[in-house]
Amino acid sequence: MTRTLAYPAAPPEAAAKHFAAELAFEVDPDDLVQDLEAGRTDGYVVVETRAPEAFAHARIPGAINLPYRDLTAESTEHLDRDLVYVCYCESTVCNAATKGALKLAQLGFKVKRLSGGITAWIAAGYPVEGTTEPAIRCAC
Template sequence: MTNTLRFPPADPATAAAFFAAELAFDADPEDVVRDLRAGTAAGFQLVETRGAQAFADARIPTAINLPYREVDETTTKDLDRSLVYVCYCESFQCNAATKGALALAGLGFRVKRLSGGITAWRAAGYPVEGALSGATCAC
């Protein structure tokens, strides 16, 4: 038996449900940039969940900065609850986006996480604003 098939695949209906559920939690950078370029990003807001210095250094255009450590009722009181908040951080190796999304969801906001963070965004050649002084995680 092959290693790949040692554990049998799920039936198609179970696989479809799993992958649909996975997509409910993550947004692809390409989908986000297409919406931004087309002007169809009205239903979501990008949220940089790293610290203020990281946001100043490099951020995705239109993003707001809400460091995950600061997410609470006070810092979110002016956020539009009808929007989906797409949280991002540095990369797959950083979990600030996950922590930010968790905190926002705990306060009743609808959330997604941007796959790969700003590192994947930059690697794809998408626009970045800020001083661009580096790509270190300043969570």
């Protein structure tokens, strides 16, 4: 038996349910940049969940900064609960976006996470605001 098939593939119905659920939790940089460039921003807000110094350094244009460590019922009372909050951080090795999305969800907000964070965004050549010097780091 091959290593690839050492564990059988799930039935199509189970696979469809799994991958639909995965897409309910994440958006990729390409989909997000296409929406932003087309001006399709109704229904969601892009959120940098790292510290303010990371936000000042490099951010997705139009993003807001909501450091995950500061998320409370009081600090989020001004946020629109009808929107989806697309959280991002440094990369796949930083979990500030996951922590921010978790806190927001626990506070009753709809959330998604941006796959790959700002590092994947920059690697794809998409625009950033900020100083971009020195190099990107976790900073959460």
